[in-house]
Amino acid sequence: MAQAARLNLRMQKELKLLLADPPHGVSLPMLSSDLPASLSTIHALIEGPEGTVYKGGVFSIKIQIPDRYPFQPPNVIFSTQIYHPNIDNGGRICLDILNLPPKGAWQPSLNIFTVLTSIGLLLSEPNPDDGLMCEASKEYKYNRQIFDQKARAMTEKYAKAGASRTSTVTESFPPNQSSSTMEDEQLDLTSRKDDSEHTPTRKKLCGVNRKLSLECSVPSQSESHEKEKVVHTSKLSLILQMEDEQLDLTSRKDDSEHTPTRKKLCGVNRKLSLECSVPSQSESHEKEKVVHTSKLSLIHHQNVSKASSKSVYSESAPCQDHDDKKNEFQTPSKCVDQQSHQVHKERSKNVSSKASHDKLLGNGPKLSLKSLCSPQDGKRDKENMVDACKLSVLPQVLPEASSNLLHCNRQQVLQLHNEKIQNKAINMVSKKQCGIKKKLSLGISGSPKNDDDNKENVPPFYQLKPQSIPVYSPKSLPMSHADDHNDNLLRQNYLGDNTKQNHGEIETSLISENLIVLDSEEEMKGPTRSRVLFARKHLVGKRKGKAKS
């Protein structure tokens, strides 16, 4: 009791001084009127420092005073969303003085003033070496431009005057996105609850779903905001949000063994959002913007739609597919060297999947591939926009499809006699897949070299609609055993599609230097990974060589 009284007394003194002479750029609106009854929670507003990406933003901070303050540090949280290497989605701040030793550097001689000053400093000078947000940290270190764009976009969206919704954490997500957020949360929960054996596979799906729901939420936004730019930013932030959530989960909840897969997923997402942020930067290239976005979503859709179209094929020849899969594992067994394993595997996969594609399919993927290239002469921005809208309307069907996928997946996993092995294999496969995807998106981003081509590249995506949807609904899987193999096949298809695209990419020789730069960036992620990367580099090098010759 005595301590509480003492604390109260101290807080009164401290806050009085804080109000009289707040740190630069800090205001305490809640306190300015009168000293509130409870001194244990303080709301402060901190301005984005001049000359930083947060300039012009006003960030709301919640400071909670623990009972044992000042022996314990205050609990400080950002209520306003901010893109910062040391501040996570939940607003938690990675700052040494906010934690007790041994990990932190809090000492009872510090106080709220020094804490606020330190936070102001942290905004001016993030510490990417001790990052809480690994994406943001990496971007800050290696791709400052992208970081700046994202941070500015977030500041613009959440921290600018009039953004009243940012006053509390719970409201910081725009309301009309709540449905998609819910969906993600549910998915997270399921994946968390799952046995570890199930998780690797499902996580990938989660990733897919995320992307889908991500797209889903865009149309609802575009309804309320006519301006496409708004759509862009919201979309962008959404992607970031997703990405962040993923990251969060990865670092916190995941068993260590799942992390690699997850990281890959993040990688993919990052690459995608990266694409997104590029267009929103330059206002002068409005056309490009639309094109980029639509292309982005195209990537997702193609993956699924093609998978679905291929499931038609798989029904007719499931054995073939199985063989393909076996081939995948057989081929590399001859190789002793691990690295060459990777190369061979990728190659053999490409070959096998391509072979099957050529034989039996060709319809779906080729169509979409074509559509990617098919010129739309004389179309203007607005029409492109419409396309983009249509694009984003489409995926409302997709969650259903993905849930189907999810369902099949579980069955498959249960069915397998050696689950672990399978999962490992899948994991490896999905890793590669991600790698391929990455290349894919990069390739596309590198492609729009002149604006004219860009415009032409806008796909008439609605053409895919009638194909993909009916094929994918559960009803249209007539064979009873299809369920068993379905996932196998889908996965295979999924893979195949990617590789297919990959081929397309090679054909158009779109491998840009970006790829190499990005790869080297990520080599720090760990030995296994870098091996894969190394292998991939090898591959790229060889392909390049081919392209040249």
Next chain:
Amino acid sequence: MENDKKPNNVVDDEMEKWDINLSIDVGEEWSNYRDDEVMQQHNAIQAVEAGKLPYVGDKEPLSALAAEYQSGSPVLLEKIKVLGQNYAAIRRTRGDGNCFFRCFMFSYLEHIMESQDKTEVDRIKENVEQCKKTLQGLGYADFTFEDFFTLFLDQVNDVLQGNETSISHDELVSRSRDQSVSDYVVMFFRFVTSGEIRRRSEFFEPFIMGLSNTTVEKFCKASVEPMGEESDHVHITALSDTLGVPIRVMYLDRSSSDSGTVSINHHDFIPAISDPPVATNSDSVSVVEPFITLLYRPGHYDILYPK
């Protein structure tokens, strides 16, 4: 069935990779702990410690200390025997990194309580006032330290009998075991220690450099001001100097002298009177007999009671 074997080989290879992956991740696991989880763990450890021993224990005869080493080093037992010639009892403190300060606190207040030495109280109040100025001069905001100062001075006043707020010895013990008092007083000592080290940074710098190879500023921030940071010669010297309280430390370790006779090393921290209010000659300083005696065993301080 050749086809079946081959995939297995691959899978084995993949498993190996997977295992490597796993082991790496396990290695990184510690760094994955979030700060609040580390703090929770820390608190849990402290709670367990608290169950074993209060901040300040009960007075025990020295034989209790000997019992601790019954099956231990004979050198230590010998030393405890020697110690028993001059010292009667021991009062243990909790080994939470603040033991020196808690020892000092209890020992000093107990001394004031027993001696009712008003001149000493006046003197230390003056010193505390000086410390306050030192801290202000170093740029500390008043409110960050004044509560701690006030609380310490309250305790000093309370142990002097004859006031309304005067307390009994039992109350002193219970206050010393009360976190809300004990920690505040410890923090007061940490403040004044830190202030003294910074004020005389030229003097302390070589010691600090030798001890931890950091600057004075960093040392104070990392090893003096945070709670739970153990005290060393530098701390004791600074605290003794700034409060003007001599401290004797008996060293109970396994070192033995060349002659074969067992003796206990001790060190008296006699305050260096840098700016004496009254001119004193060196004799009077050396005559000072420390009324605070601590027993040092590597890593820990307890209170010793002379016969």
